[in-house]
Amino acid sequence: MDKINRCIQCTVDKCKYHCSSCDYCSLDKVQIGTHESNPSMEQCTDCLSFCKA
Ligand code: SF4
Incomplete structure (x- = not known):
């Protein structure tokens, strides 16, 4: 990937x-979401635009 979004x-x-x-x-x-019903810390959030390399 050459493009960089700073x-x-x-x-x-x-x-x-x-x-x-x-x-x-x-x-x-990017789309950010959560896999928790009541997110309370950063580990509860996910990048939903993730795609395995
Ligand atoms: S996980 Fe992937 S899509 Fe999400 S911000 Fe990082 S590089 Fe971008």
């Missing part, structure tokens, strides 16, 4: 949208 920092380097050379996402926008 508005979206991300360290999930196993995602196919991750910029391989730095900790940013390459998408124009």
Whole structure:
């Protein structure tokens, strides 16, 4: 991925949208959600735009 969106920092380097050379996402926008019914901490949230590399 050559494109870098410097508005979206991300360290999930196993995602196919991750910029391989730095900790940013390459998408124009991402969808964030939760797998919890009552999220209370950062671990409760997920990037729903994730796609396995
Ligand atoms: S889609 Fe989500 S998980 Fe994947 S690189 Fe972008 S922000 Fe990270």
